[in-house]
Amino acid sequence: MTDQPDELLPTTRRALLHRIAVTQAEGRTPSLIAGVVRDGRLVWSGARSMVDGHAPTPDVQYRIGSLTKTFVAVLVLRLRDEGRLDLADPLEHHLPGTPADGATIAQLLSHSAGIAAETPEPWWERTDGSLRPAVGDLLDRKNALKHPAGRRFHYSNPGYALLGSLVEKLRGEPWGEVLRREILTPLGMDRTTLFPEHPHAGGFAVHPWADVMLPEPLTDTGLMGPAGQLWSTAADLARWAAFLADGDDRVLAADTLAEMRRPAVGPDSADWTATYGLGLQLRRHEGRVLYGHAGSMPGFTAGIWVSESDGLAAIALSNATSGANSPLLAAQLITLTAEHEPRIPAPWRPLPEVDEELLALTGPWYWGSSPYTLHLKADRGLELTALAAGSRESRFRAEPDGTWTGLDNYYAGETLRVVRAADGTVSHLDLGSFVFTREPYGPAPAVPGGVDPQGWQGS
Template identity: 80%
Template structure:
């Protein structure tokens, strides 16, 4: 008979009906998936608002401090370490691996391609299966890939998941930091985020891993291996409490580790999705999937005896994780996605209240209103977060802009950087006339004027017909 635990750290933030729906879905996953134990949780706006567990043992269920092996969720941690190196200028994502870690069969592929699984490398190591054998069988980096045909596809062309690719990224971190990747992870990521129960090897209390017979209700213990050099592909153990902290970080970033802009970069698809419906893709160390109409980012994970899933829905302000200790059965990545969908259905996110600017700047206010790209009408609005929002009024291009870094920080120096849409990364310049007034806007050579083909004729590419607008 199963036992459940439903009282989470902040359960008063959800309605009783939501609690019941989440518990019911968790209980079904444990029973139908025939897993010895299952623990899961939901976050809203970075805070844990529900957690629950089920177990095969009467009167006992795991709490948020019990470790489970999280498998390929480890890759999200390794990706953060690599991007920290990029932020410090120690590497560029376009660098070939051989520039920093020479002598491997993957010297020519780039760091970005390894992060995005688009390097074309083999999916697995040469036999025996690395997940169920001790890492001492592969003492050298050269042992991680086949010597004759390590590359299966042209680099950069398609997504092809590669566990050895992430082992190479872990070795890259070790080479540039001068110490084991696990120690770098503890110091640079886990400790700053308060994740003290995430470790390379299990530390009590931890769950044992099992295989459940497909045709009978009996179990077989799985080996708890130390995969050594393959560790960056799936070695980590963690807890529900620590994964809640990790989910909050992946949703919003933390300047102690990586900022929100870099996390947003990780969430963007790195190569074109192969399925026509665009149900899944991969960014820089993060999986992307669509579930019931919402876009999720995070990762799934599995190792013999364990499965895991963690997803973030940025649009809903929700995240969820699930951990189980069976090799197969309970689809924990799907469960985590379902917990997000259930919470969003029962308690949809409330829009943030509209608030005005804290202070009015007349120069910025004067920029708002209609602008024309040729004869195409657009509207420029100033939002409360001091972002300029350009909207096409005819179904054309639009983007948001923020003050360019290195300037005044207010945009009053006339330089802005595009945040999204067609003008993402492009520069908006406020061009002034000789008298100091605004002449026109220049966005990547596109001229916007206050009237259709208005303003100084010399500012409009190709000039303006001197006779102006006419009837025919």
């Protein structure tokens, strides 16, 4: 049972409609459609069009450009979770003979391989993929590397084309077929395709200085398809947003999705507004950290963002090469919805049963002289909270062997275990070799290096 309303309130719907109407009018966009997903369900969609009475429905396809990369990244992470590859593997271990042989799979996923942003000419987005028939044609062999690998973020469309070819090599079939079988069918996304299927929007360029339009060509980008080939709908992308928020064990576990949205390369500055994980962009927008992706191809822009803290996601699709800024619109829709209808927290409830041994572990602990408290959470989890500014804290997941594994911050992945004295009583906690005791530097036998026998002293 949830206390969230089944639908958005009229004032919220009005604000969202106003936002997309302004975007369509000021962006001079032939049409656009947008939607808001709350707790995994499409709760609002709206559309605007230059033709009265013919606004697109959530079932109309638009080209989604680089949102395609999020699908390719999931296919690669599935291979990693199956043990078919390691993210630290150089590409040449699985797909030899490309101009990016030394780049690791993680670097390609995070755009940190240092390789070129685009293919050799001509512009791949508006030309047929037959001009690049082999993976060796995706990069200039003499000038593929633009930066030292692993040192900085440098967006690369050919990098994702190589990842698509990697999927094909390891699965033994075209990446589009793998995508359909492993992702689209399980998630019910039957309107997401490599090529447009009726009904779909046509793509246009709008003249920058006059209210006239030019149709954009529809191209089969061939081997570059994994960088931006897909077509999808607002309804299908709502399902994709729900998946990106919570995971689906038929496709990818929630823990792996959480790994994808962690920054893979450090931002350029402390006041960063955008960074990148493993196939997912991260964006700061009006005080929120969102994850998802922006997309564009000639004639189309697209955006999908998820706000984990708000339980919200939004998508926006338009059929103009520039103007509407669908990624920004999607972020604005999250902000509007969250401001009009802030998430209602789940009610507090006590634990279903009391484990006396775990309960005895709660309360104050000390790392040296730094004070902490240990809280017992649901599913036998623990939370270590610092009482002094600048100290380290983390949440921990209970393991079957009686230990706990850190979930975040400094202790992520580290093991917390209870150390007992000879009589069975708790001596101290060991957290990755750090000792936590019930008193500052006490009892002495538990403290590495010992404790001065004179104990605590005054001046």
